[in-house]
Amino acid sequence: MGAFVALGLFQGAVYGLLAVGIVMVYKAKRAFNFAQGEFGGIAAFCAYLLIVALGLPYWVGAVGGLAAAVAMGLLVERAIVRPLESSSRTILLVALVGVALFAIAVTVLLAEPVPRVLPPLVEGGGVDILGAGIQPQQLILLAVLAVLAGALAWFFRTDLGLAVLASSQDTLAARVVGISPEAVSRLVWGMAALVGGVAGLLYAPVGIFTPGFMTATMLVPAFAAAVLGGMTSVPGAFIGGISIGIVQNAGIYLLGQQWQVPGASQLSVFALLMLVLLIRPQGLLGKEA
Amino acid sequence: MGLLDVSNLRAGYGSVPVLHGVSMSIEEGSNAVLLGLNGAGKTTTLLALAGLLPVSDGDVYYDGEPLTGSPGARVRSGIVLVPEGRHVFPALTVRQNLRLGAWTVRGDSRRFRQNLGEVYSIFPRLGERSDQLAGTLSGGEQQMLAIGRGLMASPRLLLIDEASLGLSPKLTEQVFEAVKVINQRGVTVLMVEQNAGVLEQADTAFVMQQGRITVAGKGSAMLDDEAVREAYLGS
Numbered sequence: 001m002g003a004f005v006a007l008g009l010f011q012g013a014v015y016g017l018l019a020v021g022i023v024m025v026y027k028a029k030r031a032f033n034f035a036q037g038e039f040g041g042i043a044a045f046c047a048y049l050l051i052v053a054l055g056l057p058y059w060v061g062a063v064g065g066l067a068a069a070v071a072m073g074l075l076v077e078r079a080i081v082r083p084l085e086s087s088s089r090t091i092l093l094v095a096l097v098g099v100a101l102f103a104i105a106v107t108v109l110l111a112e113p114v115p116r117v118l119p120p121l122v123e124g125g126g127v128d129i130l131g132a133g134i135q136p137q138q139l140i141l142l143a144v145l146a147v148l149a150g151a152l153a154w155f156f157r158t159d160l161g162l163a164v165l166a167s168s169q170d171t172l173a174a175r176v177v178g179i180s181p182e183a184v185s186r187l188v189w190g191m192a193a194l195v196g197g198v199a200g201l202l203y204a205p206v207g208i209f210t211p212g213f214m215t216a217t218m219l220v221p222a223f224a225a226a227v228l229g230g231m232t233s234v235p236g237a238f239i240g241g242i243s244i245g246i247v248q249n250a251g252i253y254l255l256g257q258q259w260q261v262p263g264a265s266q267l268s269v270f271a272l273l274m275l276v277l278l279i280r281p282q283g284l285l286g287k288e289a
Numbered sequence: 290m291g292l293l294d295v296s297n298l299r300a301g302y303g304s305v306p307v308l309h310g311v312s313m314s315i316e317e318g319s320n321a322v323l324l325g326l327n328g329a330g331k332t333t334t335l336l337a338l339a340g341l342l343p344v345s346d347g348d349v350y351y352d353g354e355p356l357t358g359s360p361g362a363r364v365r366s367g368i369v370l371v372p373e374g375r376h377v378f379p380a381l382t383v384r385q386n387l388r389l390g391a392w393t394v395r396g397d398s399r400r401f402r403q404n405l406g407e408v409y410s411i412f413p414r415l416g417e418r419s420d421q422l423a424g425t426l427s428g429g430e431q432q433m434l435a436i437g438r439g440l441m442a443s444p445r446l447l448l449i450d451e452a453s454l455g456l457s458p459k460l461t462e463q464v465f466e467a468v469k470v471i472n473q474r475g476v477t478v479l480m481v482e483q484n485a486g487v488l489e490q491a492d493t494a495f496v497m498q499q500g501r502i503t504v505a506g507k508g509s510a511m512l513d514d515e516a517v518r519e520a521y522l523g524s
């Protein structure tokens with residue numbers, strides 16, 4: 001059981017990292033960003049290209065991968081989000097699902113759907129935590145999530161962070177005080193893509209990765225994590241991610257292995273989500289500013 | 290030459306012209322009023338001055354220089370709009386709203402404290418409610434917040450669009466009184482109103498009809514002019 005909790009904690013860190021980016025876009029745009037996983041996908045593939053295929057140093061690959069993710073974020077903002085500024089949020093949601101599917105299709109075309117291995121940030125043997133073998137990369141992932149969540153929570157209390165919230169609440173009022181909502185929009189998508197890129201870069205080396213690896217297995221639990229945390233709370237996304245990881249893996253152990261319940265993983269995630277939302281419909285920490 | 294000189298200003302929405310050549314001059318330090326019926330083009334005029342609406346023709350001089358640039362650049366140069374309908378940030382606190390009012394002068398913490406103190410002295414209610422969400426304020430309090438937010442940018446020319454809209458006569462009087470105080474502290478004010486009561490405190494008054502200024506003169510003189518009031522203000 002202990003090993004499952006430890007595994008869940010570190011898997012939850014990946015959910016949390018994606019959820020933090022989802023919350024960022026939701027706070028700024030009231031949009032559900034289904035493309036968040038693919039910012040990680042493009043970062044992992046570009047890093048792979050630079051490090052493994054071209055043999056460049058790790059840091060070049062990492063910077064290149066993150067730059068590609070930010071470029072994709074800015075492109076999505078300019079080409080998809082901006083033209084749909086006054087459309088319904090449902091239309092934007094569908095468009096963002098389209099972005100994710102398009103990105104996956106492009107990676108499949110360019111890179112072929114074969115499993116790949118990206119080198120980790122730090123090499124070295126695993127450590128034993130509660131009986132589970134945890135890679136150094138996973139420890140880094142959890143630490144980075146904690147630091148990023150803290151930094152983003154702080155960001156929303158700065159003048160710039162308030163400007164992001166302000167632009168989402170009243171565009172005219174934002175312009176009246178001198179804020180450029182367009183610049184704010186670019187900032188938000190650039191930052192969300194950077195966070196997504198970090199998630200992909202750190203998570204890909206934990207196993208093997210294929211086109212769509214972030215979207216296929218990570219995105220739904222990440223959304224559950226964001227909702228659990230209150231959808232507008234960065235610390236909530238952090239706590240939500242970790243809780244979902246732990247409950248999911250505890251569920252796999254208890255329901256799946258002990259009682260042979262099929263679909264134990266998904267069952268436990270949604271049971272947790274329903275339970276929390278029944279007791280606290282606003283999520284754990286839902287609050288605007 | 291005034292602080293603001295507008296001549297033959299034309300603007301509209303898309304291809305629909307609304308302003309057909311607006312001309313007016315506002316002296317530095319004055320309290321000017323722009324009156325007119327619904328749909329006359331008053332809001333359009335203020336939006337054009339604030340840089341929120343493109344101008345198709347005409348000249349605007351501010352402090353002797355041609356007025357151009359983004360809305361943000363105009364706020365920085367001292368032209369600050371208090372928009373019609375208040376437009377406070379509803380899910381932010383009163384204090385956060387005021388902090389955003391100082392967006393163009395952010396980082397200047399001395400000025401921030403000074404302006405905040407001034408806003409709280411003019412509108413003590415805002416001080417009492419500094420941690421309350423703006424969306425939960427009453428209409429009158431939201432209007433005070435919208436004006437206070439404008440003051441946080443250290444304006445030279447404050448454009449106030451229909452502050453009295455939807456307010457009780459008593460609250461309207463309070464808001465007008467506050468604007469008078471702001472003007473006495475050295476801020477040039479242009480108030481857009483449908484409420485002719487504002488003429489009592491106006492040095493200069495303009496009447497706008499269908500996108501043109503049709504009457505301009507002293508505020509007190511216009512208040513006494515029954516013909517002007519009946520013809521142009523509907524009261």
Ligand SMILES: Nc1ncnc2c1ncn2[C@@H]1O[C@H](COP(=O)(O)OP(=O)(O)O)[C@@H](O)[C@H]1O
Nearest residue numbers: 302305307325326327328329330331332333334
């Ligand atoms: N966003 C808009 N799009 C098109 N026409 C508009 C818009 N806003 C105002 N108008 C039109 O412009 C004219 C002047 O409006 P406005 O400046 O708001 O008048 P006022 O503030 O004097 O009541 C009106 O005929 C109005 O219908």
Ligand SMILES: [Mg+2]
Nearest residue numbers: 331332373451
């Ligand atoms: Mg108006």
